[in-house]
Amino acid sequence: MARTRKEQAEWRREQLLDAALTVFAAKGVDGASVKDLAAAAAVTPGLLYRYFDSKEALVQALLAERGFLPRLRELLTADHGARPARQVLTELLEAFDRLLADNADLVAVFFGTTRARAGLAELMAEGQGLVGGFLTARVAAGELRPHDVATAAKTLLSVVAVNRGMGIPVDVVRLVDLLFPEEG
Template sequence: MLDAALDVFAEKGIDGASVKDVAAAAGVTPGLLYHYFAGKEALVTALLRERGFARRLRELLEQDRGRSATEVLPRVMREFDGLLAANAKLLRLFFAAGHSHENVRSVLAEFVAEGQAAMADYLRSRVAEGELRDHDAHTTATALFASLAVGRSAGIPVDVAELVGLVLHGLVRPDGDTPPETEREITGA
């Protein structure tokens, strides 16, 4: 039933699809569908909870907790990008789900927060080990995941190696010397 629901929601959108459409695609009666799900929002919520990527991200980051960010981040972000690419229908559902359905938006926010928290925890562990400078790990996690998700959603995939390199190395020149005009712009002096 969830496979059929995903197909129908991806094709018609959440608002354009009905429980009857999902039941027909699943080859069941609407009554049977209602036996398992209270309605359309419950179907979307079940899809987000069962098919989401947060659990896989947490597993990846936990198994590599002691490994360097230069090794772990490219691998984890490549896998996340692969999950997005392989689950294009689910990604469309993620972006569509929160617009007009408050309950679904809440579940989506939980899902996103779980993935961001897993990444932020990993980044904080690398700060504690002295590998990374102290920074707002939640913002970094948000930037990493959002960049890939928005890129995939828009059909403009992001180069994972470039993104991770930007996060790890920033935009400051390698020699550390900031040209005077740039320094004035940064500090406002």
């Protein structure tokens, strides 16, 4: 079946992202060259540069498009109805942990890059902002006690991510309980 130019370009871009994930997971971001990436995708380095300005831009695209942010946005924009914040947070963190477990190569890329730190910081800040916004709304509704939502969001996501990156299971229920103990 013939493809339009746009469909062909989208397919090629996805192929480049697939190849990059494989190469970055095997060699690390810093250890992989543009030549390695192009060879894995069976393209020339010049073609790779038509889609991505640099290796760092490729890393950013990979993490932004295939990382946890799209799923986190989906989870936090869903209608949670009258469900308790603790339940929503537990489900959110369990889903985040599963996402990380199911995408070990992506986790390796995330923890293995030193070249694109500024972009990584932006991605992490957006994720923390999403969780912080949820916490802020629940504090305003009187469901959670007032607290430093930015630090709580950073702590929740970081504990899950770091433990998953190290292969250490995290008890999400206990983590939520630790940050948001039952008030008597």
